[in-house]
Amino acid sequence: MSIDFLAGLVGLILTLLIFSYLIGDNPLFRLATYLFIGVSSGYAAAAIWHYVLIPKLFNPLRSSDPTQLLLAVLPFILCFTLFAKLLPRISWIGNFAMAILAGVGAATALGGAALGTLIPQSLAAMDMFDLRGLDRAQAFARLVQGAIMLAGTVAALGYFQFSASRAPDGTPKRNAFFEGVAWLGKVFIAITFGTLFAGVYMAALTAMIERLSSMINFIRQLAGI
Amino acid sequence: MRVITATFAIAAGLLVLLGYFIDADVVRTIGSIITDWAIIIGAFAALIGIINLIFVHMEKFRARQPGGMYSVILVLALILTTGFGLLLGPENPFMRLAIDAIIVPVESALMAILVITLIYASIRLLRRRVDLMSVIFLVIAISVLILIMPTPIGQLPGSQQLLDFVNTFSRGGARGLLLGIALGTLLTGLRVLFGIDRPYGGN
Numbered sequence: 001m002s003i004d005f006l007a008g009l010v011g012l013i014l015t016l017l018i019f020s021y022l023i024g025d026n027p028l029f030r031l032a033t034y035l036f037i038g039v040s041s042g043y044a045a046a047a048i049w050h051y052v053l054i055p056k057l058f059n060p061l062r063s064s065d066p067t068q069l070l071l072a073v074l075p076f077i078l079c080f081t082l083f084a085k086l087l088p089r090i091s092w093i094g095n096f097a098m099a100i101l102a103g104v105g106a107a108t109a110l111g112g113a114a115l116g117t118l119i120p121q122s123l124a125a126m127d128m129f130d131l132r133g134l135d136r137a138q139a140f141a142r143l144v145q146g147a148i149m150l151a152g153t154v155a156a157l158g159y160f161q162f163s164a165s166r167a168p169d170g171t172p173k174r175n176a177f178f179e180g181v182a183w184l185g186k187v188f189i190a191i192t193f194g195t196l197f198a199g200v201y202m203a204a205l206t207a208m209i210e211r212l213s214s215m216i217n218f219i220r221q222l223a224g225i
Numbered sequence: 226m227r228v229i230t231a232t233f234a235i236a237a238g239l240l241v242l243l244g245y246f247i248d249a250d251v252v253r254t255i256g257s258i259i260t261d262w263a264i265i266i267g268a269f270a271a272l273i274g275i276i277n278l279i280f281v282h283m284e285k286f287r288a289r290q291p292g293g294m295y296s297v298i299l300v301l302a303l304i305l306t307t308g309f310g311l312l313l314g315p316e317n318p319f320m321r322l323a324i325d326a327i328i329v330p331v332e333s334a335l336m337a338i339l340v341i342t343l344i345y346a347s348i349r350l351l352r353r354r355v356d357l358m359s360v361i362f363l364v365i366a367i368s369v370l371i372l373i374m375p376t377p378i379g380q381l382p383g384s385q386q387l388l389d390f391v392n393t394f395s396r397g398g399a400r401g402l403l404l405g406i407a408l409g410t411l412l413t414g415l416r417v418l419f420g421i422d423r424p425y426g427g428n
Contacts, residue, residue, distance in 0.1 A: 007322055011330035018334035022341055034295040036331040038302025039323050045275045045303075046310020046320065052268040056261060075262040079269035086277065091426070092226060097266045098425035099230040102417055103238035104263035110238075110414030111245040117407035121400055145393050152397020153404065160405050185401065190358045192398030194365025195391065201343055201370060208337035211330070 008218045015211050125150060152188040159185030231420040237263070238418045279303060365391060 017032035057079070060072035078100065084093035128146030131139040158181035164172040174182065237259050244256025282296035310320055347366070350359050369391060372384040416422040 003318065003322055007326035010326035014327060014330050015334045018331060018338065021338055030292065030295050031298065032331060034299040035302050036327060038299040039306045039327045041275050041278060042303045042306025042308075042310060043315065043320065043323060043328065045272060045307045047315045048268045048271055049311055050314050052264060053272075056268075057265050071258060075265045078262070078266055082266070082270055082273050085273065086280075095226075095230045095426040096233055097270075099234035100237045100259070101263050101266050101270065102423075102425040103234035103236070104241050104260055106234075106414040106417035107238040107241035107245075108260070109410050110418070111242060113407040113410040113414070115245065117403055118411070121403055121407070125400060148393050149397035149400065152394055153401040156398045156401020157405055159401075185398075186358055187361060188394060188398035188401065190361040191365050191391070192395045192402065194362045195369050195395035196399075197343070197362070197366040198369035198373065201340070201366070202373060204336055204339035204343065207333045208340045211334050211337045214330075 008214075008221070012215055012218050015215060125153060151184070155181050155185035156188050156192075157185070158182055159189060227423070230425055231423060234423070234425060235418055235420055238414075242418070275303070275307075365395075 014032050014035075017028045020026055021029040057072060057076060060068045061076060063069055063072070078097040082094045082097050084090045085098075125146075128142065128149060131142060134142060158178060161174075161178060161182070164174045167173040240252075240259050241256045241263075244253045279300055282300050285296045286293040286300075306320075306323055309317075309323075313319055347363060351363065369388070372381065372388045372391075413422070417424065
């Protein structure tokens with residue numbers, strides 16, 4: 001029995017077990033999902049060990065260069081303090097390592113949000129109004145397109161503005177202008193989610209076709225057709 | 226103790242952040258060393274999370290909780306895969322078998338059953354909440370699906386123009402959402418860096 005055949009057979013059985021969910025949650029579906037979680041967690045553990053911890057932590061620890069050794073010993077100690085998180089009474093020891101993780105995570109997220117989203121998206125919004133090199137009809141079309149997109153962007157952002165004053169009856173109420181902007185934003189968000197839904201549905205459909213065709217191919221191979 | 230952990234977080238964050246904005250080798254090197262430490266700590270934390278997963282499921286089996294037998298399967302699969310993975314390495318053909326035979330088929334089968342569950346969710350949406358937004362959402366979703374769906378005669382006439390028209394609106398909304406998410410991330414990051422939020426413990 002070749003490895004490919006074994007992989008195909010196990011894949012076919014697991015696909016059928018997952019598809020059994022279509023008749024409702026059942027033990028076969030659970031068996032497949034628990035097996036999947038076990039195998040993928042184990043694979044993740046092996047990948048972390050071989051791709052991160054060995055090259056970045058354990059290899060420098062064996063280095064004869066004192067600077068490299070020092071730079072590896074500090075994270076090594078911090079890593080071991082994380083085990084304290086498993087024991088509630090001394091879990092505070094792990095807070096130092098978690099603090100570095102949170103600080104670096106916050107800085108990376110902050111830099112990524114500013115340099116990766118805020119600036120490029122703002123520039124792209126402005127770019128729609130750059131009419132250089134376009135004839136009159138093209139410029140008009142582009143201007144309309146840019147205006148619609150800008151209205152969508154502002155209105156979608158306005159939808160998430162929840163500051164409100166109190167109405168005479170005590171209920172919080174946004175003023176009429178923001179209420180209108182929020183309504184328009186809701187329309188744009190509904191259109192965006194509709195488009196995203198279609199994209200996700202197409203991806204799911206592609207996965208379904210791939211699974212069905214691999215099952216058919218395996219059965220044909222088995223029957224020698 | 227809280228002040229010391231907050232100082233650790235703020236110092237680490239600021240040193241990494243400086244690397245984004247100051248074009249000096251020393252600053253960038255320090256930022257990269259601290260980022261490497263965070264990667265190592267994050268990887269180790271993930272390993273401890275996996276160890277905790279084993280303990281939680283072993284406890285579930287020991288306490289004879291409902292579904293305890295599935296936990297045995299999970300723990301066995303996890304220990305076997307980890308053991309072989311540590312010994313042989315993730316690139317070994319045996320480990321490739323685990324990906325080809327279990328991980329890829331289950332992932333794509335789970336994705337495939339979305340075809341049915343998404344239709345079911347759409348029908349439920351129309352039955353439970355029929356308002357203008359639900360109708361717009363579903364009309365756009367169905368229209369875009371028809372426009373991008375491959376047909377035996379190729380693309381439907383005029384579909385690209387219609388798709389471009391819908392995309393003008395959806396890109397505007399998506400940009401608004403992206404900017405909103407980025408502003409939220411920025412604010413959350415600043416709260417951590419100013420020590421207002423302390424997700425690492427110590428309130």
